[in-house]
Amino acid sequence: MLETTELVKRFKGTYAVQGVSLYLDKGESVGLLGPNGAGKSTTISMISSLIKPTSGDVLLYGNSVVKNPAAIRKVLGVVPQEIALYEELTAYENLKFFGRIYKLKGKELELRIQEVLDMVGLRERQKELVRTYSGGMKRRINIAAALLHEPEIVIMDEPTVGIDPQSRNHILDTVRLLNREKGTTVLYTSHYMEEVEQLCSRMYIMDHGKVIASGSKQELKRILTGEDILHLQLDGPGAGMAGELRMLDAVLQVEETENGLKLIVAKQSRILSQVVQIAERHQVEILRVHVHTPSLEDVFLHLTGRTLRD
Amino acid sequence: MIAVFLAQWQKEKRSPYAILLFIALGIMLTIVFGMGAAKKMSYAVYAGDGLEAPQAAEWVRLLNREGKFEFRLIEEERALRDVREGRAELAVKLMAEDYRIVMAADNPANREVEELVRTVYNEELQLRAAAASADDPQQYLEDVERRLRQPPLALEIEAADGGEPVRNDMSLQLLFAFTLYTVIMTVGYKVNAVMEERSSGVWDRMILSPLRKTEIYLGHMGYSFCIGMTHIAVALALFRYVFGFPIGDRYGMLLVVAAIYTIALVAVGMLLTGLTRTPEQFGIVLQIAAAAMPLLGGAYWPPGTVTNPIILAVSEFVPLTHAMEAMKGIALQQYGPAELAAPLAKLLLIAVLCMGVGINMVERRSH
Numbered sequence: 001m002l003e004t005t006e007l008v009k010r011f012k013g014t015y016a017v018q019g020v021s022l023y024l025d026k027g028e029s030v031g032l033l034g035p036n037g038a039g040k041s042t043t044i045s046m047i048s049s050l051i052k053p054t055s056g057d058v059l060l061y062g063n064s065v066v067k068n069p070a071a072i073r074k075v076l077g078v079v080p081q082e083i084a085l086y087e088e089l090t091a092y093e094n095l096k097f098f099g100r101i102y103k104l105k106g107k108e109l110e111l112r113i114q115e116v117l118d119m120v121g122l123r124e125r126q127k128e129l130v131r132t133y134s135g136g137m138k139r140r141i142n143i144a145a146a147l148l149h150e151p152e153i154v155i156m157d158e159p160t161v162g163i164d165p166q167s168r169n170h171i172l173d174t175v176r177l178l179n180r181e182k183g184t185t186v187l188y189t190s191h192y193m194e195e196v197e198q199l200c201s202r203m204y205i206m207d208h209g210k211v212i213a214s215g216s217k218q219e220l221k222r223i224l225t226g227e228d229i230l231h232l233q234l235d236g237p238g239a240g241m242a243g244e245l246r247m248l249d250a251v252l253q254v255e256e257t258e259n260g261l262k263l264i265v266a267k268q269s270r271i272l273s274q275v276v277q278i279a280e281r282h283q284v285e286i287l288r289v290h291v292h293t294p295s296l297e298d299v300f301l302h303l304t305g306r307t308l309r310d
Numbered sequence: 311m312i313a314v315f316l317a318q319w320q321k322e323k324r325s326p327y328a329i330l331l332f333i334a335l336g337i338m339l340t341i342v343f344g345m346g347a348a349k350k351m352s353y354a355v356y357a358g359d360g361l362e363a364p365q366a367a368e369w370v371r372l373l374n375r376e377g378k379f380e381f382r383l384i385e386e387e388r389a390l391r392d393v394r395e396g397r398a399e400l401a402v403k404l405m406a407e408d409y410r411i412v413m414a415a416d417n418p419a420n421r422e423v424e425e426l427v428r429t430v431y432n433e434e435l436q437l438r439a440a441a442a443s444a445d446d447p448q449q450y451l452e453d454v455e456r457r458l459r460q461p462p463l464a465l466e467i468e469a470a471d472g473g474e475p476v477r478n479d480m481s482l483q484l485l486f487a488f489t490l491y492t493v494i495m496t497v498g499y500k501v502n503a504v505m506e507e508r509s510s511g512v513w514d515r516m517i518l519s520p521l522r523k524t525e526i527y528l529g530h531m532g533y534s535f536c537i538g539m540t541h542i543a544v545a546l547a548l549f550r551y552v553f554g555f556p557i558g559d560r561y562g563m564l565l566v567v568a569a570i571y572t573i574a575l576v577a578v579g580m581l582l583t584g585l586t587r588t589p590e591q592f593g594i595v596l597q598i599a600a601a602a603m604p605l606l607g608g609a610y611w612p613p614g615t616v617t618n619p620i621i622l623a624v625s626e627f628v629p630l631t632h633a634m635e636a637m638k639g640i641a642l643q644q645y646g647p648a649e650l651a652a653p654l655a656k657l658l659l660i661a662v663l664c665m666g667v668g669i670n671m672v673e674r675r676s677h
Contacts, residue, residue, distance in 0.1 A: 078514075083511070084511030084512045088325060097320075098515065098519075100316075101515075101520070146515075
């Protein structure tokens with residue numbers, strides 16, 4: 001349905017996106033993961049035809065979106081990262097405006113406004129000014145505004161940043177409803193790995209403007225099948241011993257955590273005794289050791305050397 | 311386009327205070343300065359060194375005969391206290407054959423008063439001296455007065471076209487100046503909605519909708535134009551029908567000039583949108599530009615005050631200069647289409663240039 005081929009975007013000599021190729025099948029829910037500055041928003045802007053790529057193309061049903069942006073605009077709903085609403089107007093007035101610009105009018109417009117308000121759970125508060133809403137409620141109206149014209153494809157750019165758990169759950173339920181019951185194709189961008197794991201059947205991981213891995217959850221986790229994750233809970237700072245741990249052959253990656261260290265190590269490497277010796281040399285006591293199989297977060301760390309929220 | 315226009319109108323209805331404030335500000339400034347400009351400056355005089363009351367009253371009559379300023383005879387103590395405490399710029403001490411001026415500070419306006427007092431004293435004392443040497447002083451004075459009424463040479467002043475010369479009405483000029491100045495702020499802040507929507511992301515949402523860019527721009531610019539025109543029309547109507555300002559019978563013609571001026575202002579607003587990056591930056595640049603426009607165009611001073619060729623050249627690029635010329639021409643000099651063509655063509659040229667460059671810059675930034 002939607003495909004990008006070797007998308008490149010360069011701003012004044014700096015590459016924001018370098019050769020991104022991805023695809024979305026009809027009715028699919030696909031995640032786009034990456035830390036700040038990975039190039040996710042630029043990629044989304046190119047897909048939605050807001051900015052032109054330096055090279056590469058976006059194809060909708062095989063037709064170039066770069067050459068004919070109007071084609072994708074008819075079937076696309078974009079939920080931007082920022083709250084793109086008139087704060088001086090009520091939720092209802094905002095939705096009426098966004099409906100009008102999509103040429104909806106009369107009863108059809110009224111019906112769609114009430115439907116999307118139901119979808120985001122704000123029907124009762126539609127007459128209140130958006131400026132009086134909580135951050136979560138604003139984000140929900142931000143989503144509703146993108147759904148008025150019943151788009152075939154919805155692109156959501158970090159729709160749950162900085163909101164309360166109740167609104168977050170509501171937004172996740174809305175995305176599920178859109179995708180599973182209404183068959184809408186969703187491209188979901190987030191910092192939160194667990195959200196993407198819950199909502200998306202496939203995902204792309206981006207870093208430094210490139211797609212560094214893609215596939216289903218299981219496929220991505222297989223990247224780390226030869227590794228174990230060791231969580232060391234320490235009684236003091238682990239920064240000192242981290243350097244020495246990195247020198248060990250079996251240790252692939254070391255990251256400092258809130259109360260100790262997280263190590264990605266080769267499976268069955270039997271390095272525990274060496275770890276204990278290093279801790280003793282640094283006069284740090286190991287309070288607890290926990291070994292688990294890798295999560296997607298660990299895959300991300302392995303691929304990029306940093307966490308998603310870095 | 312209508313959706314964009316209506317959204318702006320809905321926002322306005324929620325919070326109409328800014329436009330009301332600017333209209334009120336324009337009216338207030340005109341009342342304070344415009345009506346003040348119509349009144350003569352008044353100065354206190356007092357009798358000194360044993361000058362008798364009838365003699366003092368005679369000097370006051372002679373000083374007021376010029377009609378340039380108003381002189382009031384008050385007690386010495388009060389006159390000096392007013393100058394000392396900053397309530398008056400100066401006071402004139404009248405003596406039988408001399409005078410003294412007590413000033414709070416030396417400035418051009420005070421020197422103008424001093425010059426008038428000196429002239430009146432010189433003329434009167436020369437006349438009295440000549441009369442004293444005549445056989446019949448009273449007859450001499452009457453002869454002088456009669457000859458002054460029928461002078462052998464009469465000086466007539468006429469306009470370049472042979473007609474009656476036009477007197478500049480400062481209160482009317484200030485009415486136009488303050489109205490045209492405050493409408494810069496009104497229109498500017500409305501055009502700033504483009505920048506605000508670009509910052510908030512609403513603009514991108516509109517770009518991704520079936521709306522054409524032309525419709526988005528026209529919605530915004532049309533709305534800014536309507537608000538600007540309403541501002542000018544309300545202000546002029548208030549001064550004409552409520553305060554009775556002599557703006558003439560060609561109210562419709564004034565509105566035509568106002569419309570073209572407002573279009574030019576919208577275009578200047580678009581240029582500022584292209585030049586700045588945030589609504590806050592736009593606000594700062596707008597305030598600077600709005601304050602500079604009337605100063606460059608000499609809107610607050612009598613014609614001919616600004617003589618610096620650089621300032622005069624810069625003022626050619628300021629819409630307010632040409633709108634002032636056209637409005638004053640309509641109200642005071644009965645300008646017809648031929649005389650209005652030049653200022654209106656300049657306004658339209660500014661509009662086209664600023665609009666073209668401004669929109670181009672806004673669009674280039676988008677990419």
